[in-house]
Amino acid sequence: MTLFRAEQVVKVFPGVRALDRVDLALEAGSVHALLGENGAGKSTLIKVVTGLYRPDGGRLLLDGREVSFGSPHESAAAGIGVVHQERNLIPGFTVGENILLQKLPTSRGLVDRTAIRAEAGRWLAELELDIDPDRPVTELSVAQAQLVEIAKALSVESRVLLLDEPTASITPNEAALLFRVVDKLKNDGRAVLFVSHKLEEVFQICDTVTVLRDGASVLSGGALADLTRDQVVDLMVGRTHEALSLPPRAVDATAGPVLELRGVSTATGHADVDLAVRPGEIVGLYGLVGAGRSELAKALLGLDRITAGEVRVRGKAVRIRNVRDALHNHRIGYVTENRKEEGVFLEQPVSRNIAVTIWDRLRKALGYVPAKAEAATVATYVEQLGIRIASPAQYAGTLSGGNQQKVSLAKWLAAQTEILIIDEPTVGIDVRTKDAFHTLIWDLASNGLAILLITSDLPEMVTLADRVVVMRDHAVQGELPNDHDYDRMSQQVIRLIHAEGTTAA
Incomplete structure (x- = not known):
């Protein structure tokens, strides 16, 4: 039985036809995948379904009756729950208050x-989830906040549940838990829409699929059992997608570390952390949620207190006070995992987002920043990173997730950083853009940039890292040289995560 149907839905923004006669049908007791590249229209369709946007054409049907939602509240009251890719928790409230x-x-x-x-x-x-309902949501990790969002959507006992990139920031263990919940919802007769760029997950839990490309549905309701991964990717990108092949890249093992941690402990709970990154090297930090990877990065930037040990930059012991100090005095940049809240000024032009780190360099008398100098810098990085924009004046909030992430990266490259911490670089990014990011990170390291890579995507880690440092409970479990063989490396990493005590490299 079809619980929800979208027929020939159209949504137009100034100069952009975001949805072009899209069809979607969600069946009771079924998990339906919604796939497409960044900018294909997936999030726009979800916002139409949930009443955030009004369609400019077509119609929506719930239980066979045409419906029109003027707000997300109306949609929720009708039995449609949603977990958006962007978190919607209220910072001043507790976990329980947000859920209910x-x-x-x-x-x-x-x-x-x-x-x-x-x-x-x-x-x-x-x-x-072992989370106290009285806990403030500001104390949650990104992954915990995502799971609370899911609990919030389930609390309205929705018959139709829309999950927009629900596993983007959670670990495989947490994803497996979510999949058990989704399977239970399916067996209870609910309809689940699952949006993800992780095709292995799609084929694992979904029954049918709709593929969007350039705002149109190129496949609507196809059975996944009849499709291969390559066929799905080809539908998404509009042509045969070639697997990523990275050129050889050597790291000078005799070079001294550009960034080094010696016995570092922090107020967050890290204990006796040793770590070194050389010029042109990609060192990966891997671990389950709660391992303390992002928190360690923030301590390096002066955002948390280092209580013991030593941080050395280019062989010299330093005390980094804040992000500005890290950038201007030590050439350290940080591409945050939370691009919408910390990485990009959504209500500002792309030009301002990219140039913000170099205003001090461009500034003339009386604080004036020449527009011509700013524009030249911005144009360089828009071209280098392949950022798709209508003009530098376009607001960053109107860009796709992949292009927002490129803008977030561009501002640090413009500042000529020598050490770059990259936290979850491809969360919510489609397969083709992810390949472009991997190539970009690889090329940056080839040009001598020292990169500390934090990712929960183990295939991404195995693709890019020269060495993998495995963390658990805010401590280093061990270090593994990466031979880029996924089966072998994944087994070693997982064994190390679950090993008793600390394992040497």
């Missing part, structure tokens, strides 16, 4: 805290 935001329990006109803890706890238990 649409139906906060009250008693005698007041919010019932006891009922919030009990009800939110039920949905957290459904996801097997």
Whole structure:
């Protein structure tokens, strides 16, 4: 039985036809994949379905009856739950308050805290999450926040659940847990829409698929059992997609480290961390959520207190006070995992986003930044990174996720960093753009940039890293030289994560 249907849906923005007569059908007791490259229209379609945008053509049907939603609240009330790619938790609220935001329990006109803890706890238990409902969401990791979003969507007991990149920032173990929940929802007769760039997950849990390209549905409702991965990729990109092949790249093992940690401990809980990155080397940090990888990077940038040990840059012991100090005095850049909240100024032009790190260099008397000098710098990196924009004046918030990530990277390259920390570089990015990012990171290292790479995508880690440093519980478990053989490396990494005690390299 078809629970929800979109027929010939059109959505037009100024100068852009974002959706061009798209068809989508979601069946009860089925998991349906929605695939396409960045900018293909996936998120726009979800926003139409959930009432954030009104369609300019076509119609939506729920249980066979035409519906029109004027807001996400109306959509949720009709039984459509959604977990957006961008997190929508309210920072000043607790986990429980966020989960039950649409139906906060009250008693005698007041919010019932006891009922919030009990009800939110039920949905957290459904996801097997050991998180206190009274905990502020500001204390959550990116992965924990994503799982709380899923609990929030489930709490409205939706008959139709839309999951937009739900596994982008969670570990394989957490993804396996989510898949068990999705399977339960499917067996309960609900319809699930699953949006992901991770095709191995799509083929694992989805039954049918719709593929969007340039705002149009090039395949609607095809059975995944009848398709291969290559066929799906070809539908997404419009032509045969060739597997990524990276040229040989040598690292000078005799060169001294550009960045070195000696016995570093932090206020976050890291203990006795040793780490070294040489010029032209990509060192990967891998571990499960909670291992402390991103927190270690932030401590290097002065965003958390280092309580013991020593950080050395180009052989000299340093104390980095903040991000500005890291950039201007030590040539360290940081591409954050949270590009929408920390990496890009969404309401500012692309030009300003890229040039912000070099204003000090461009500034003339009285603080004036010449527009011509800024434009020349911006044009260089737009071309080098292949950033797709209408003009440098285009707001960054209107770009696709992949292009936003390129803008986030461009500002650090413009600042001529010598050490670059890259945190989850390809979260929510399509297969072709991901290949372009991998090639770019590889080329940057080939040109002498020292890169500390943090990623939860193990294939990405095995593709790029020269060495893999495995972390658990804010400590280094061990270090592995990377031979780029995925089967062998993945087994070694997983064994190291679950090994008792600390294993030497």
